[in-house]
Amino acid sequence: xxxxxxARAAPGAPGQELSEQVSSLLARMAFHHAxxxxxxxxxxxxxxxxxxxxxxxxAST
Numbered sequence: 001x002x003x004x005x006x007a008r009a010a011p012g013a014p015g016q017e018l019s020e021q022v023s024s025l026l027a028r029m030a031f032h033h034a035x036x037x038x039x040x041x042x043x044x045x046x047x048x049x050x051x052x053x054x055x056x057x058x059a060s061t
Contacts, residue, residue: 029055033048
């Protein structure tokens, strides 16, 4: 699973709470992927493929 990057909103900025929730979600997803690699390596690659399809990409500028 590639590294997912998320730009956090500045403190007090609109969307800060949402930004924090997304960051938390991405951290949990990374944790579960790491755990799968250790405990169920046969599932880790399909999980990474699923996540890469499910997570929207940031808009290009």
